[in-house]
Amino acid sequence: xxxxxxxxxxxxxxxxxxxxxxxxxxxxxxxxxxxxxxxxxxxxxxxxxxxxxxxxxxxxxxxxxxxxxxxxxxxxxxxxxxxxxxxxxxxxxxxxxxxxxxxxxxxxxxxxxxxxxxxxxxxxxxxxxxxxxxxxxxxxxxxxxxxxxxxxxxxxxxxxxxxxxxxxxxxxxxxxxxxxxxxxxxxxxxxxxxxxxxxxxxxxxxxxxxxxxxxxxxxxxxxxxxxxxxxxxxxxxxxxxxxxxxxxxxxxxxxxxxxxxxxx
Amino acid sequence: xxxxxxxxxxxxxxxxxxxxxxxxxxxxxxxxxxxxxxxxxxxxxxxxxxxxxxxxxxxxxxxxxxxxxxxxxxxxxxxxxxxxxxxxxxxxxxxxxxxxxxxxxxxxxxxxxxxxxxxxxxxxxxxxxxxxxxxxxxxxxxxxxxxxxxxxxxxxxxxxxxxxxxxxxxxxxxxxxxxxxxxxxxxxxxxxxxx
Numbered sequence: 001x002x003x004x005x006x007x008x009x010x011x012x013x014x015x016x017x018x019x020x021x022x023x024x025x026x027x028x029x030x031x032x033x034x035x036x037x038x039x040x041x042x043x044x045x046x047x048x049x050x051x052x053x054x055x056x057x058x059x060x061x062x063x064x065x066x067x068x069x070x071x072x073x074x075x076x077x078x079x080x081x082x083x084x085x086x087x088x089x090x091x092x093x094x095x096x097x098x099x100x101x102x103x104x105x106x107x108x109x110x111x112x113x114x115x116x117x118x119x120x121x122x123x124x125x126x127x128x129x130x131x132x133x134x135x136x137x138x139x140x141x142x143x144x145x146x147x148x149x150x151x152x153x154x155x156x157x158x159x160x161x162x163x164x165x166x167x168x169x170x171x172x173x174x175x176x177x178x179x180x181x182x183x184x185x186x187x188x189x190x191x192x193x194x195x196x197x198x199x200x201x202x203x204x205x206x207x208x209x210x211x212x213x214x215x216x217x218x219x220x221x222x223x224x225x226x227x228x229x230x231x232x233x234x235x236x237x238x239x240x241x242x243x244x245x246x247x248x249x250x251x252x253x254x255x256x257x258x259x260x261x262x263x264x
Numbered sequence: 265x266x267x268x269x270x271x272x273x274x275x276x277x278x279x280x281x282x283x284x285x286x287x288x289x290x291x292x293x294x295x296x297x298x299x300x301x302x303x304x305x306x307x308x309x310x311x312x313x314x315x316x317x318x319x320x321x322x323x324x325x326x327x328x329x330x331x332x333x334x335x336x337x338x339x340x341x342x343x344x345x346x347x348x349x350x351x352x353x354x355x356x357x358x359x360x361x362x363x364x365x366x367x368x369x370x371x372x373x374x375x376x377x378x379x380x381x382x383x384x385x386x387x388x389x390x391x392x393x394x395x396x397x398x399x400x401x402x403x404x405x406x407x408x409x410x411x412x413x414x415x416x417x418x419x420x421x422x423x424x425x426x427x428x429x430x431x432x433x434x435x436x437x438x439x440x441x442x443x444x445x446x447x448x449x450x451x452x453x454x455x456x457x458x459x
Contacts, residue, residue: 005333013325013342017349024353028360128432 035087036064042083044076046152050173063088074098075153075171098172098187100155100165104141105197105258107160110212112136122146124181132182136210139200141184150179167262192241194248198258201234213258221250221259265394270401272458273394277405280458283381284413285450290381294414295439297372304418308411310372312404315385317354318347319403322386323396336390343386351377381410417446 040060051072053059062068063084070088071081077097117126117134123144126134133140143161150156155169156176163176163185177185184199196215200207204216217235229243230250237259239250248261283289290311297307322343330336355373358366366373376382385406389399420442429438 002334006335006338009329009333009335010338010341010345013329013345017345021349021352021356024356028356030359 033061033064036060038087039063039084042076042080042087043073044080044171046075046171046173048075048152048171048173048175050074050171050175075173077171097190098174099167099170099190100147100172100174100176101186101188101195102141102147102163102165102184103186103195103197103199104139104162104184105213106135106137106140106211107162107213109160111140111161111214112210117144127181137200137202137207137214139184139198139202140211142182146179146181147176147185150175189241191246192239192244193246193262194239194244194251194259195262196230196237196239196259198256199236201236203235207235213256215258216256218255220253220255224253225250265398270398273398273402274405275458277402278409278412279450279453280456282409282413282450282453283384283406284410285447286454287384289384290379290410293372293375293379293381294410294417295436295443297375298414298418298421301415301418301422303372304414305411306368307372307375308407308414309368310376311379311381311410312407314347314351314354314373314376314379315382315407315410316400316404318343318350318382318386319389319399320396321350322346323389323394323399326390327396339390340383340387343383347382347386348377381406413446413450417443420446 037060040056043056043060045056047055051059051068051074053062053068053072056073059068059072063070063072066088070084071078073080073084074097112135114134114136115129117129119125119129121144123142123146126142126144132138133142135142141162143158143163145156145158145163147163148156148158152173152175153169153171155166155171157164157166165176167190172187172190174187177183177187179185188195198213198215200211200214202210202214204218207214207216215236217232217237219232221230221237222232226247226249227243227245229240229245230237231240232238237254246261250259251261253259277283281287284291284294293307293311298304325342325346326336326339330339330342335342351373355366358373385403386399389402392402394402421439424438424442433441
C-alpha cells in the first residue's frame with residue numbers, strides 16, 4: 001500500500017507544484033526588451049566572455065540598455081556589429097579584428113630544455129619548478145596547452161612544444177591570452193602580418209646558448225627597415241604597427257629567421 | 265517550546281553549530297562565491313531567504329502530508345521537490361514584484377536550488393523535532409550563520425590577495441588553508457551550552 005501512497009503523494013505534489021509554476025510563469029511574466037532578444041540573435045553564442053560581460057545574454061542585455069557599444073563582440077565579427085548597430089539605431093564604429101599570436105619559436109628542435117617535465121599537463125604546474133619554464137629560456141612558451149584548453153574555437157594547437165594559432169579559426173576573443181600564465185599570447189590586429197616570433201629579452205650570447213630560434217638583438221632589422229618601424233629594445237626586436245607597411249623586407253634580413261610574414 | 269529554547273536554537277545555528285564550519289554543509293558556494301565581499305553578501309542573503317521559506321513550507325508538507333500518511337521515509341525526495349519548486353517560484357515572483365531585490369540576489373538564487381545547506385536545514389528540522397516557529401527560526405538563523413561565515417571568509421580572501429605567501433599555494437590551495445583556519449576559530453564555540 002505504501003508504494004501506491006508514495007507514488008500518489010509525490011506525483012500529486014509534483015503536479016501541484018508544476019501547475020503552480022506554470023500559472024506563476026503567466027502571472028509574473030516580465031516583458032523582456034525585444035531589442036535584447038534581437039541583439040542576442042546576432043551574437044556568436046559561444047559565451048566566450050571576450051566582451052567582458054557574463055556571457056552573450058549579459059552582453060545583449062547591456063547593449064539593449066545602451067550601456068555597451070555595439071562592436072564589443074569580436075567573435076561574431078564586424079557584420080554582426082553592423083546588424084546590432086542597425087537594431088539599436090546607431091552607426092557601428094569599426095571593430096578591428098584581432099587575432100591571437102604566440103611570440104615564441106622555441107619548439108623542441110631548436111630550444112634547449114631545462115628539465116624533462118613529466119607532471120600534470122598544465123603550464124602553471126610546469127612553471128613551479130624554477131625558471132618559470134621547462135625550457136632553458138625563461139621567456140619561452142611552456143607548451144602544456146592552457147591556451148588550447150581555453151580556446152572554444154579549436155584555433156590553438158601545440159606544435160612541437162609551442163602553441164600555434166590557426167588564424168583562419170581564431171576569432172580574437174582573447175580567452176587564450178587570459179589563460180596563459182606567462183602572458184605570452186597576445187592579440188594583434190589581423191592586418192599586422194609581419195611579426196617577431198620571439199620574446200626573449202636575454203642578451204644575444206645567452207640566447208645563442210639556449211635557443212636556435214631566439215632574437216639576439218643584432219639590430220640588423222632595425223637598420224634595414226625602410227620605414228623605421230622596427231626597434232630593438234632589451235635585446236628584442238619590436239615592430240611598431242603604426243609605422244609598419246607590411247613590406248616584409250625585414251623577414252629576409254633576420255639572421256635568426258624569427259621575423260615572419262604570416263600568410264592568412 | 266519556550267522563548268529560551270528558540271533563543272538557543274538561534275544562537276546555536278549561528279555560532280555553535282554553524283552550517284559551514286561545524287556541519288560542513290554548503291561548502292560549494294562557500295568556496296565558489298567568496299572571492300568578493302559584495303558577491304558573498306548577495307549569496308548569503310539569498311541563502312537566508314530560501315532557508316527560511318523552505319523551513320516553513322517543508323514543515324507543513326512533512327507535518328500535514330507525509331507523517332499522517334506514514335510516508336516520513338520520503339521526506340528527502342519530497343523536500344527536494346519543494347525546494348526546487350519554491351526557488352523557481354520565488355525567482356519569478358521577485359523578478360516581477362521586487363526587481364531591486366531580484367537583481368541584488370542575481371544569479372545566486374537559482375544556484376542554491378540544489379544546495380545541501382538548504383536541504384540540510386529542513387531535514388535537521390525534522391530530525392530535531394522542531395515545531396513550526398522553531399523550524400523557521402532555525403532556517404533563518406542557519407542562513408544568517410552561513411552569511412556570517414561567507415562574508416567573514418570573503419574579507420579574509422580579499423586580504424589574501426595582497427599577502428605574501430609561497431607561490432605554489434596560489435589560488436585554491438591558500439584559499440582552502442585559510443578556510444581551515446577560519447573554521448578552527450569557530451571551533452572555539454563548540455561544546456558551548458546555552459541555558
